Amino acid sequence: MPFFNAWESSDRETRLILTLAAIFFGMAVVVVFILLISRVRKNAIAKRTEALTQALQGILNSIIVNASVQESIPRSAFEFQIQQIRTIVGKSSFAKQLLISQLIRLKKNLTGTSADILRQLYLSLQLQQYSFTQLRSFHWYARARAMRELTEMQIVESAPLIEKALSSRNTILREEAFISLANLRSTKPLSFLDNYHYPVTAWMQLNAYELLQKLDPRQLPDFCQWFDHPNKTVSLFAVRMTAQFKQYSSATRLAALLKDSEADLRYAALKALTDLEVMDYLSDVKTLDKEIWSSPEYAKSYIQYIGHAQHPRQKVDALEKFLRHDDYGVRFAAAESLLNDESTRAQGEDLLRAAGEKGEALMRHLSEPLLK
């Protein structure tokens, strides 16, 4: 039995396996040890957080109430409360971070004087210095958090530092910088877009929109300035924002985009014109008549636009063919457009009846009040 004997006679393998077993066991013990320490540490942190939060919340509440009931808080009272907070927080980074989070949470739910006083408090406690230090941190997550803090507290001076992160290799930092800058530069928001070369994701758009909404509409930029941006995602963002913020003055530029070489941009421009309900560009929109047939999503916006812009007779003529489209969603949109308009309802019903059982089923669906 040469093979088996060779295997059997060697103790090296057994020793190797035992060593492996010892390593795994040791690793398991270390993990359990870390687990238990983590549990103790987390419980201690939770207790400390609770105690600090309670102590700070009382003072913050009193500051907010004073700010809302009095025109101006006596300086001495404010100084006294600041001193109280300083005593509680001390030099602890943990306490500072907790206080900043607390201030931000409160500020999000407050407006006017109460929100202003929280910002004043952030400055008086020199917490912006802590945020600035974090902004220069080696860890990306600390920098990202600092960006949020400085943005929430509207520390405009941080903009040049944050702008540097726009070209970071870390996607999350880039996104955070984008969102922060969209909100921070209130005099010229979004000017950084001129030189922005990375993709603007739907998430970034959503955040930027939420923050831009809070700005005075007069401070909003003309989004059409980015329609021709070399970065297509920036152009798409600008088109969507034009529609969201109802910038009617950009309608001509939007109509021009209907002839753009990029299908995405043509579609976005059509959707924006539809959302803005600017019906002066019917002839421009009609140039898309052939290409929209193969794109159901495109076709729905087209139908909506035509439905609003056309005179009843032409509308029926223009939409009739869409009732025979392969895509149910397109047929549905065309039927809906015809039946929801009193002037085309009767003709729409005739067309659907002529389409047989399928058309009648669609008609019954669209006439159902509970499905509207």
Next chain:
Amino acid sequence: MTETALDIFVFTANTLVLIFAVSIAIAYLFLAGLSMSEMKKYMRKNFFVDYKYILSSPFAPGISLLAPAYNEGLTIIDNVKSLLSIMYNNFEVIIINDGSKDDTLEKMINAFDLVKVEYDVQYFIETKPVRGIYKSRNRAFKKLTVVDKVNGGKADALNVGLNVSRRDLVACIDVDCIIEPDALLKMVKPFMEEKTEVIASGGVVRIANSCVVEEGRLIEVRLPEKLIARFQVLEYIRAFLLGRMAWSKLNGLLLISGAFGLFKRDIAIKAGGYNHKTVGEDMELVVRMRVYMHEQKRKYKVSYIPDPLCWTEAPANYQILGRQRNRWARGTYETLSIHRKIFFNPRYGLMGMLSYPFWFFYEWLAPFVEFFGLLFFFILVLLGKVYWSFFLALLLAVYCFALFISMFSLLAEEVSFFKYTQKRDVMKMIFTGMIEPFWFHPRVVWLSLKGNFDLWKGKKSWGEMTRQGFVQYKKSPKKTT
């Protein structure tokens, strides 16, 4: 000569099993490390995210919640109310009554003031006929649609949901699961933040046995009292936190739990919807959607987030566990068999070269290797060919490795969502991890083999899942004086 041949066979078999064991250990270590790193990144990245922005945003995609219901009369009202109270703006709830024999439909009609409407149902995916669609006259339940259809099974019911839905995304859920209120807000984020198209997204499913539930809402998380459920807690943490997170990072995730998953509706329909010929329809759909995207040469991603978003009741005895694992084993084989063309097929990228082979060797084949390995061992004992000191050393190493992986998964839970906050719960889970390889794992292996054997015999049914129900907690009415 014969003895030498036997020796060669023994040596070859030993070597093959050793290679299998070492490769599986390396794979698990790699996945565990990758998962932990991804999870930390996820936690840090989303620490300060304000999900409420999604609530009011016109940029948030619309979602249809699809929940099939079969004989759920006892709990359906609470479950529907719970679904309707989910935090999201642009969403609808579609309950598909899959030909229930009890009063599921009648209860919903009465509770939500439903009436039959003239809904123009399209059969984009072929299904059993729809008997009627109901909407509520009460505006408070405007988001609710109830579909009554002829019984056809869960996959068929979900396909009806896909046909009826009009939103961009569909969340397919088990109606008796408890969904966290902010689950949709968290699940939808990957669809918006990724540069490549996300076609599906999944989250962590956790075990709710012994947890306190009030009107379909989770009030208090508790560790299950029964050991069998605790084994499954450990198993779920290992699978969801250590496995899927890493596969998502690699973009090789093949399974999104049927209990809660979010899918792009148009892709799910174009891929053909759920396959009602398999009992593993959740995995099969994800694989088919991926295959569709590959064949269309479109870039895509299947995303996964480690937040505990859905709570489900795990089997509380070995009989029910047996039925569940039997179904899982059959579902895995059926899915792998349907899509065998992707096995080591470079045309399907990482899915073909890594994910599918991983599932084939380490999920489907592993129980066979374990079982036949054990049989082989007994034969060697009879032949007196066991080198006992080596065997014991190997057994110890395997046990220590299993223990390490279990402890590491507990650590992953600890550093992430820290759901079992009681100190004694950690000790209980450590103990569970220590005895699991001897007490629970052999049974799971056996049940898996039985599932494959039943499949070979032609078994197609789901197997009844009897549930004990959550610990119901009702607020006591205030005393009036």
